[in-house]
Amino acid sequence: MAVINFKCKRCGLIFFSDVGKISFELVDGRPQFEKQIKCHDCGLLTLDEVELTELGQSQLTELDLKDSGF
Helix, strand or coil: CCEEEEEECCCCCEEEEECCCEEEEEECCEEEECCCEEECCCEEECHHHEEECHHHHHHHHHHHHHHCCC
């Protein structure tokens, strides 16, 4: 389970979402999430409808480093 910090482009809410397992085999330069991102106000969102916060970027980097064995 991975919980990542996002900002909703629709309503501007900053929130944490459980995205499940993350695959770092990038498709179109993006990681692949097992679960769909869910904003507390807007509901289910696509990756195009959210932004990674600074914290979210750090979380993904940390998970990628752990996944690669560092």
